[in-house]
Amino acid sequence: MALLNVSLCTAKLPPKPSFPLPLTSFPLQLSRSEHLPFQRLGEPPLKLGESAARTGLLALLSASLFFSDPALAFKGGGPYGAEVTRGQDLTGKDFSGKTLIKQDFKTSILRQANFKGAKLLGASFFDADLTGADFSEADLRGADFSLANVTKANLSDANLEGALATGNTSFRGSNINGADFTDVPLRDDQREYLCKVAEGVNPVTGNATRDTLLCK
Numbered sequence: 001m002a003l004l005n006v007s008l009c010t011a012k013l014p015p016k017p018s019f020p021l022p023l024t025s026f027p028l029q030l031s032r033s034e035h036l037p038f039q040r041l042g043e044p045p046l047k048l049g050e051s052a053a054r055t056g057l058l059a060l061l062s063a064s065l066f067f068s069d070p071a072l073a074f075k076g077g078g079p080y081g082a083e084v085t086r087g088q089d090l091t092g093k094d095f096s097g098k099t100l101i102k103q104d105f106k107t108s109i110l111r112q113a114n115f116k117g118a119k120l121l122g123a124s125f126f127d128a129d130l131t132g133a134d135f136s137e138a139d140l141r142g143a144d145f146s147l148a149n150v151t152k153a154n155l156s157d158a159n160l161e162g163a164l165a166t167g168n169t170s171f172r173g174s175n176i177n178g179a180d181f182t183d184v185p186l187r188d189d190q191r192e193y194l195c196k197v198a199e200g201v202n203p204v205t206g207n208a209t210r211d212t213l214l215c216k
Helices: 002-010 048-068 188-197
Strands: none
Touching: none
């Protein structure tokens, strides 16, 4: 019995398993190309918490700029710089002689605005207030006047070929001498009214205003 106890005490235990590489051989630091975002060159790697805080701060700053400056939120469409022209009060604004192709003036207030001689091909005046606006000699081919208020406007010698005037667009009291309405879809009452005041010949197209309105 004593011999058995000695044998058990002197028996060698199996060796502990060994790893081929020490744990410290695995790098925890990211390489330069794998550093977290917004880290400057030469700085130590950012901790995860620092990176998240910096990202959140930049996002908040961008959002505040976006909502505080309407020019950043919407540029109006078209080539008129960065100025917003949609849904704005532009009463009396001078756009004379400017190139404003496909400019967006939807729902804007443009009373007494000056568009004399402006190039407004494809521009949108949808639901805009154009009371007393000056469009004399303007190039308005393909422009959209749907639902617009064009009363007492000056359209003399303007070229409106292919423009839109759907809905309750009103031309009451407007000067249309020499205007070209070729291919402008008009309601019967619109056409009847315009034919009562139509006269002159467009200096660019050579078309008589009455002929372009298909007056009887």
